[in-house]
Amino acid sequence: MALYYNSNNVPQSNNVYHNSNANNKVYHNNNLVWQKQKTIYPGVPVANTQNLGYAAYFTVTNTGSHIKVDAFGGTERGYGRVMLGGFSTIGYSKLFFANLRAYITNSFSHIKVALGDINGNVVQQLIYSEANGFDATYTAANVFNINSANGNYYLILEVESGATHLGKNAIIEMNGCYLI
Structure with a gap:
């Protein structure tokens, strides 16, 4: 506004x-x-990275103003999550992203963006897809309501790409996350 x-x-x-x-x-x-508005990212650090698949097929690149979480389907499954935070939502009821792009090029994959705890347990799922060919960009026009506005959360960015010899990916890239 x-x-x-x-x-x-x-x-x-x-x-x-x-x-x-x-x-x-x-x-x-x-x-x-x-x-x-309250800036979550850039600002809050990467609190935890969990590699849940084959190490060589999960990468995180964080410049401080752009984060990319990538799962690459190779001979094994690429799967992992990054938790940004923690942060409090007290006094705020909505969340939006600055150019969050999520895409999948593998039918054995998923992407997830959620509010959760440091262990990766989801409190509120914001974005989820398993669709091959999924490609969506979320901007300030895409406002998400926070179900429990009085929580202490981590922003979870999770990607999985199943094993495939074709080198397919599941990727989340983001330039910012804000509370209003």
Whole structure:
């Protein structure tokens, strides 16, 4: 949500002050017109990486502003997950991504993006597919409701690619994750 005050744009990453108090939300005529966003990624570190398949067929590349989780189906199964966090959702009820792309080129694969705990247990699944040829990009226009807004979570990025001699992949790439 864009907020303009005296012809100046107030980014969602800034604070809005009223009577010297910082506010997370701004209402006009009882309608929410602006809400501060909380950056999850980039920001929170990789808390845990679990390689659940053959080590050579699961990779994670993290530049700090772009993360890529890749499972490559070779002679063995590529399978693993990355947990980003932890972070609190207290005061927030929605989540969105900046250019999260998930795609599968192998019919023996899956991708999963979820909120969970440090052990990889899913609390709320956000994105899941097993479809060969699945290719979707999620942006700020794709807003996900958080079922339990008062939780402490990790963002789980999980990929699996079954064993195949064709070298197929299951990949998740992301530039950002934000709470609103």
